[in-house]
Amino acid sequence: MAAANFADSASAATLPLAGIRVIDFTQVMMGPVCTQMLADHGADVIKIERQGAGDLSRSTFAPVAGHDNPIFCSLNRNKRSVEIDLRDAAQLELVKALIADADVVTNNFRAGVMERLGLGYEDCKRLNPRIIYAVGTGFGETGPYAHKGGQDVLAQAMTGVMARRADAAVPVSIYPTALADYTAGMHMVQGILLALLQRERSGEGQKIAVSLYDSMLAMQMQEAAMIMMADSEVNWAAMPLSGVFHTTTGPLVLVGAFKANPLRDICAALEIEDLSLDARFANLPAQFEHKEALHAIFRARFASDTREHWLAQLEAQDLLSAPVREMREALVDAQTLHNAMIIEGRSSTGQPLKFVASPIRMSDVRAGLRREPPRLGEHTQEVLAEARALLEQAAA
Ligand SMILES: CC(C)(COP(=O)(O)OP(=O)(O)OC[C@H]1O[C@@H](n2cnc3c(N)ncnc32)[C@H](O)[C@@H]1OP(=O)(O)O)[C@@H](O)C(=O)NCCC(=O)NCCSC(=O)C(=O)O
Numbered sequence: 001m002a003a004a005n006f007a008d009s010a011s012a013a014t015l016p017l018a019g020i021r022v023i024d025f026t027q028v029m030m031g032p033v034c035t036q037m038l039a040d041h042g043a044d045v046i047k048i049e050r051q052g053a054g055d056l057s058r059s060t061f062a063p064v065a066g067h068d069n070p071i072f073c074s075l076n077r078n079k080r081s082v083e084i085d086l087r088d089a090a091q092l093e094l095v096k097a098l099i100a101d102a103d104v105v106t107n108n109f110r111a112g113v114m115e116r117l118g119l120g121y122e123d124c125k126r127l128n129p130r131i132i133y134a135v136g137t138g139f140g141e142t143g144p145y146a147h148k149g150g151q152d153v154l155a156q157a158m159t160g161v162m163a164r165r166a167d168a169a170v171p172v173s174i175y176p177t178a179l180a181d182y183t184a185g186m187h188m189v190q191g192i193l194l195a196l197l198q199r200e201r202s203g204e205g206q207k208i209a210v211s212l213y214d215s216m217l218a219m220q221m222q223e224a225a226m227i228m229m230a231d232s233e234v235n236w237a238a239m240p241l242s243g244v245f246h247t248t249t250g251p252l253v254l255v256g257a258f259k260a261n262p263l264r265d266i267c268a269a270l271e272i273e274d275l276s277l278d279a280r281f282a283n284l285p286a287q288f289e290h291k292e293a294l295h296a297i298f299r300a301r302f303a304s305d306t307r308e309h310w311l312a313q314l315e316a317q318d319l320l321s322a323p324v325r326e327m328r329e330a331l332v333d334a335q336t337l338h339n340a341m342i343i344e345g346r347s348s349t350g351q352p353l354k355f356v357a358s359p360i361r362m363s364d365v366r367a368g369l370r371r372e373p374p375r376l377g378e379h380t381q382e383v384l385a386e387a388r389a390l391l392e393q394a395a396a
Contacts, residue, residue: 014365015042020196022104023095024048024079025119027055029152029178030136030212031108032075033185038104038192039078040358040367046098046383047079047374054083054376068351073373077355082384083377086117094387095119100127101390103205104192108136111146121207131205132195134188139213155180155212160220184215240287240294241266244324245302245310252307254298255320263287265317269310270301340366347372 012018020043024035032055039045049055057072084091096119099105105124107114114120114135121133135141138150148154156162156179191208199205217224226234236242241256241263256262263276275281275297280290287294302310307323314321330336339361345353358367 012042012370015367016362016365017042020044020104021098021102022046022106023098023102025105025107025109025114026136027108028057028060029075029181030185030188031106032057033182034134034136034188034192035079035106036075036077037186037189037358037360039371041360042367043104045079046102046379047076047081048084048086048095049081049376051083051085051377054081058376068347068349073353074355076373077353077369078371079374080371080379080383081374081376082380084380086119092118094384094391096127097387097390097394098383099124099131100394102128102131103196104132104134106134106136106188106192110149111137111141125205129204130199132192132199133205133207134192134195135207135209136184136188137209137211140211141209145213150212152178152180152212155184155216159213159216160223161216164223179219180212180216183219184210184212187215187218238288238291240284240291243295243298245298247302247305247307247310249306249308251324252302252311252314253322253324254314257320259319262319265319266298266314269313269317269319270298271313272297272301343369345369345372 017038020038022035022038022043022045024031024045024047026032026035026047027049035043035045035047047055053059055072055076057075058069060069061071084095086092086095099119105119107119115123121135124131124133137146138148138154139145153162161179187210188208191210195206195208223234226232239255239257242254244251244253254266256266259265261276263281264274267274267276275294279286281287281294311321311323331342336342341357341359343355343357347353353369353372355369360367
């Protein structure tokens with residue numbers, strides 16, 4: 001039962017993916033973050049879960065298990081949950097009836113799992129030539145690592161992302177969140193939308209595949225081109241006019257870039273002589289060479305006053321700068337609230353639900369919370385009745 005403060009379900013019909021049905025075999029993060037984006041924007045996402053345990057993220061990491069686990073909740077709003085034993089022939093037939101009538105099938109099992117279940121792309125295409133079949137793996141469906149279990153941190157480790165984080169005091173934020181899962185999940189969304197568009201013209205579906213590994217390589221497109229085309233490493237962390245600096249009231253980050261003479265402007269903000277006139281710091285190569293001397297001057301100035309003071313000074317020079325802060329602060333920030341980035345509801349058991357909203361803003365519609373994250377198997381009877389009706393219809 002939906003709580004009273006949920007978005008009006010009638011408004012779902014106005015969302016861009018209204019009428020699109022997704023049979024969703026995904027679990028943990030890469031797949032669920034993709035299908036939540038589809039669900040937020042109006043798709044009917046039917047989440048197929050293992051009997052008894054369900055999605056691994058119902059029981060991972062968080063202190064609360066099951067339906068109330070915030071990790072699970074953050075990835076599974078606006079979906080229906082069905083508990084199914086895919087090894088049971090009768091239940092598998094019902095799932096196939098759903099696929100025959102659906103638009104999209106998604107999974108992020110290890111390569112080969114869906115084929116062994118009789119639910120590979122060729123099987124699904126035979127059931128429904130219009131089906132769009134989206135696969136997320138760790139490394140690829142074939143190739144030397146296809147058999148390995150995939151996980152976010154492994155993809156970051158193997159593609160150079162982790163190696164880049166050599167020093168915590170740098171203006172690059174990498175690793176300590178599920179970058180690979182989120183990126184690959186968003187690539188999966190894009191692949192599905194592209195295939196939906198192409199289906200408009202061709203009348204046929206197709207398979208799209210993404211992996212954690214490829215997404216991490218793609219994310220580093222600039223650094224990769226520098227290595228392959230100029231045999232040079234871009235080290236954003238070492239940029240001489242950027243860095244994290246400590247003030248009397250907390251750290252700030254300064255990115256001295258995208259200006260004609262950022263060093264002159266930094267000096268103006270710090271109210272010191274213009275160091276860009278000093279031969280040691282006159283150009284970028286010289287600034288690299290004497291970075292330690294430059295940063296010693298910056299550090300001493302920043303340490304002499306408050307963060308608020310220095311941010312105002314830097315902003316007055318239109319220098320890119322920001323406080324370095326905890327996520328707790330960002331979640332209640334005026335810009336976060338202004339952007340409507342938090343959506344709230346209350347579950348049917350009375351649990352407060354509070355999530356980060358879809359970051360995609362559309363001028364005519366706004367995705368919201370229509371369904372609470374489902375209890376395991378909450379919609380089993382309802383969805384199986386729909387599947388039986390589809391089977392009867394097909395037989396008639
Ligand atoms: C996450 C995994 C390592 C989990 O590995 P496993 O738990 O060993 O699962 P597998 O995918 O290998 O296989 C699932 C098995 O469960 C069976 N299975 C699944 N669903 C059902 C149902 N409903 N009924 C019956 N049986 C089922 C399925 O047939 C397979 O059996 P068999 O056929 O007998 O094998 C892997 O799925 C994987 O590499 N996925 C791709 C990359 C990925 O998404 N990684 C997690 C990202 S999240 C992340 O990084 C993070 O949050 O941290």
